[in-house]
Each structure stands twice: as structure tokens, then as C-alpha cells.
Amino acid sequence: MKAPSWFLPSLDAKDRKLLLWAVGVAIVLAVATGLLLPNSDENDNGPPSTYLSGKHGALAAYELLERAGYPVERWERPLSELAAEAGPQTVVIFAQPFTREAEDMKAVRDILEKGGRVLATGFWGGSLLPGQNAAPGSTFSFTACKLQPQGLDPLAGSGEVWMIPEATWQVGNPGVRVQYDCAGAPAVIEYEWGAGHVVWWASSMPLENGSLTRAQNLNLFLNSIGPSAGKHFYWDESLHGEIRSTWSYAGGLPLHMLQIGLAVLAVLVLFSFSRRSGPVRELPPPVRATPIEFLEALGSLYKSAGAASTAVSVAWERFRRHALWLCGRHMQRMDAAEVAGVVRRRFPQADEALEADLLACEAAIGNEALHPKEALRLVQLLAGHAAKLDAMTRRGSGVSGMGGVRLDGASG
Known part of the structure; x- marks a missing residue:
């Protein structure tokens, strides 16, 4: 091609x-x-969304409400907007919602306090409700359980109900009424909160497409949401993690x-x-550091390495060579006492503290515990003695001649 x-x-x-x-x-x-x-399997375990036609979807229940004349609509906007316009006529269905946001929990609380009715299913649906007493199920089962009626309310008279509980409810509040249970664990409960009414299921199975017509599951669903007269029903889709649009069907x-x-x-x-493209011009040369930047970098290096004694060692070696050169003995290796003696003989007027300072510098060499301030003091002392020796050499004062030769190079 x-x-x-x-x-x-x-x-x-x-x-x-x-x-x-x-x-x-x-x-x-x-x-x-x-x-x-x-195509992807529509029967995979997914959220009981009103958009899904698989056995775990909830499209059949939603269309049933529409055909039965229930004023129902999907809610896909933030719950805070629904809470702002909620009232005693509001009924909200939360089928297996998933959220951890405090603002969603507050919105549900506001709906109930305004007199609304809420049906929530599953563990996360229970966590969304006031009280938050839902707990993960203690046992796992892959077969449906025939629920046993326990309460005296009309909800407990819905008839034979089948469900695979995914959670349970920790009953401790006397206002919470258990209507159905599975092997002793609450599966359907209801209670009043503020001016509103709460119904919770341990699973959304009774309203799913594959289970809605089993036994009396439909009766449980209709009794849980209440009569349609004077009510407006919202089926929440905002907490299923998807907002349907035209592009959703192209996914x-x-x-x-x-x-x-x-x-x-x-x-x-x-x-x-890029494999054949290089820079269009040469890179600028690196900027060289100024002397003060070099000194700061060198000081930082000594500080990070803890090498205060090394700095004293370098300063001492430089002073020793310079002093012996002034005394005409630069080729000889001497310790601090010997260097002090040579300098004292050549410069009788040298500082009285010369010998003590040179011995202190020599003792500091190799001392890893030397404090940086003490190292700085010793280096400054060596620099001061060197400057004084240079000054006496230039003036020719305080210098004892050896062999008739002066340190400034003139013959005596």
C-alpha cells in the first residue's frame, strides 16, 4: 500500500x-x-435498573407501574434536588443503590422528615436510611429462601415471598417492626421516621424481572410502596452509577x-x-555557579556528610604548607608542635596563642563528633594566623634572619 x-x-x-x-x-x-x-450477558449480576431487561433488571416492575396508572418516573439527577421538592406525596424506590456520600444520606433523611415514603433494598440501601442498622448477612446462600411472616401489619400479609437475602437488619429500636424473616434473620422491616415511612428489604430480588411474578412477590412490592392515590413515585437511577443518554446505547x-x-x-x-526528530538548535551551555554558590554548595555537602573535622584537616594542611614555605622548610613533614616551633623561631612576634591553636587544630582532625561551630572557629583561627604571618612578612618586622636572607627575598 x-x-x-x-x-x-x-x-x-x-x-x-x-x-x-x-x-x-x-x-x-x-x-x-x-x-x-x-453480546454481554444480560443475566449477569448487575444493578436492578429500570433500563435492564435481564432477569436481574427491574424494567418489568417499572413498566407494570406505568401500565397500572402509577405516576412514576425515573430520577437521574442529584438526590438533593428531589429532597428540595419532596413532600407527603413523595415515594422513592432505591433498588440496590450504591453510595457513601453524606449528602445522599441527608437527602433521604430530608425526604422522610417531609413525610415521604422510601423503599430501599440491600446492604447499601439500608446504609442510606436513617439509623443505618443494616449489616452484611451472616450466611451466604445461592438458593432463594421462603420468607416467614412475623408482623401484624398489612405488609406482613402480602403472602408467600421468596428472596435471597444479601444483608440483615440489627433490630434494637422498638419502633422497627420485622414483617418477614429468613431463618430468624430480618428480611423485610418497616418503621416510621419523622413524618415519613421506611420499608427495607434484605434484597431487591422480589422486584427483579426474573422473580417479580414468583409467588406473591408482586404483592410485597405494591404493599411496600403503598397506594397510588395522591402520590408521585420516583425510581432512583442516580445511585446506580449510570445516566442514560443517546450515546449510552453506542457503548x-x-x-x-x-x-x-x-x-x-x-x-x-x-x-x-519522534524517532527521527531531534532538537532544532543546540542546547544552551549550563550556567556556571558563582563562587559564593560554590561555597554554599560545598558547605552544604560538609554539613550533610557530618565532615566538620575534614574541613579543619584541609585548613590545617593548607596553613602548615604555607607557614613552612614562609620559613623555608616547605619540603619537610612536621606535626603541630614542630610547625609552631619553626614559626616561632622565624617569627618571634607571632601570636601568643599560636602553639595552642595549632595543637587544637591537630587534635580536631579525625574527631567525627566535632561540632560545626567549633570547626568554624578553628578554621578562622588558622586563617587569622596565616594573615598575620603574611603581614609580618610584607613589613619585614618581627622576622629573625637566617643566613642573611630576608623573607621578602632581599639580601641582608
Whole structure:
């Protein structure tokens, strides 16, 4: 396949050819994936959404309410907006919601305090309710349990109900009434909160498409939401993690494969363009540090290494060589006492503390526990003695001659 010259003319011909091949392969893979791979299983465990027609969806229950004349609508906006317009006529259905937001819990509380009615299912549905006494089920079962009626309210008279409980309710409040249980664990409860009414199920199974018509599950659902007269029903979809739109129906595996292909294509384009592209001009030379910056960096290095004695050692060696050079003995190796003696003989007027300072500097060498302030003091003392010796040398005062030769180089 020959790449046309008008397509990305800034690229090399081989790069354009590679790019076209990559685009072609990505398109072929996306089409093949969409045609050959099967659709996702609608019976997978998912949220009981009113948009899903699989056995775990809730489309049948929602359409049943519509056909029965219930004023029902899906709610996909934030719950705080629903709480703001809620009232005694409001009924909200939370089928397996998922949220940990405090503002959602506050919105449910506000709906109830305004006299609304709430039906919530599952562990997270119980956590959304005031009191938050829902707890994970103590046992796991993959078979439906025939619930046993326990209460005296009309809800407990719904009839035979089947459910696979996913949670339970920790009963401790006398106002909470258990209407059905499974093996002694509460499965359906109701209670009053403020001016509102709460119904909680341990699972959303009775309202799901695959279980709605089993036994008297439909009666339980209708009794839980109450009569339709004077009420407005909202089926919450905002806490199912999806907001339906026209583009929602274009999603799925083909769209994911197309996104992956576009990402791979972008990497190939970047690689093909950048592998032959270098800087268009030379990089500027690095800025050399000023002397004071060098000294600060050197000081930071000594400080981080804890090498205060090393700084004294360097200063002492420099002073020793300089002092012996002034005394004409620069080729000899001497300790602090010997250096002090030589300097004292050549410079009788040297500082009285010379000997003590040189011995202190020599003792500090190798002392790893030397404090930085003490090291600085010793270095400054050595610098001061060196400056005084240089000054006496320039003046020619306080210098004892040896062999008729003066330190300034003149003959005596």
C-alpha cells in the first residue's frame, strides 16, 4: 500500500505508510470484534435498573407501574434536588443503590422528615436510611429462601415471598417492626421516621424481572410502596452509577476496542514522528555557579556528610604548607608542635596563642563528633594566623634572619 503524498506531508514516506497500516489494522480489529464477539450477558449480576431487561433488571416492575396508572418516573439527577421538592406525596424506590456520600444520606433523611415514603433494598440501601442498622448477612446462600411472616401489619400479609437475602437488619429500636424473616434473620422491616415511612428489604430480588411474578412477590412490592392515590413515585437511577443518554446505547465492547485502537494509534504516530526528530538548535551551555554558590554548595555537602573535622584537616594542611614555605622548610613533614616551633623561631612576634591553636587544630582532625561551630572557629583561627604571618612578612618586622636572607627575598 503506497501512502499518498498529500497525507501528512511533514512525515517521511515510510512513516506515512506505517501510520496507514496501523489505522487499517485498528479499523479491521474494531469491526471484527463488534461482529464476532457475542453480546454481554444480560443475566449477569448487575444493578436492578429500570433500563435492564435481564432477569436481574427491574424494567418489568417499572413498566407494570406505568401500565397500572402509577405516576412514576425515573430520577437521574442529584438526590438533593428531589429532597428540595419532596413532600407527603413523595415515594422513592432505591433498588440496590450504591453510595457513601453524606449528602445522599441527608437527602433521604430530608425526604422522610417531609413525610415521604422510601423503599430501599440491600446492604447499601439500608446504609442510606436513617439509623443505618443494616449489616452484611451472616450466611451466604445461592438458593432463594421462603420468607416467614412475623408482623401484624398489612405488609406482613402480602403472602408467600421468596428472596435471597444479601444483608440483615440489627433490630434494637422498638419502633422497627420485622414483617418477614429468613431463618430468624430480618428480611423485610418497616418503621416510621419523622413524618415519613421506611420499608427495607434484605434484597431487591422480589422486584427483579426474573422473580417479580414468583409467588406473591408482586404483592410485597405494591404493599411496600403503598397506594397510588395522591402520590408521585420516583425510581432512583442516580445511585446506580449510570445516566442514560443517546450515546449510552453506542457503548459496549466495540466502543472499548475502538478506544484502545485509537490509543495504540496515537502511540504509533508519536513513535514514528519522534524517532527521527531531534532538537532544532543546540542546547544552551549550563550556567556556571558563582563562587559564593560554590561555597554554599560545598558547605552544604560538609554539613550533610557530618565532615566538620575534614574541613579543619584541609585548613590545617593548607596553613602548615604555607607557614613552612614562609620559613623555608616547605619540603619537610612536621606535626603541630614542630610547625609552631619553626614559626616561632622565624617569627618571634607571632601570636601568643599560636602553639595552642595549632595543637587544637591537630587534635580536631579525625574527631567525627566535632561540632560545626567549633570547626568554624578553628578554621578562622588558622586563617587569622596565616594573615598575620603574611603581614609580618610584607613589613619585614618581627622576622629573625637566617643566613642573611630576608623573607621578602632581599639580601641582608
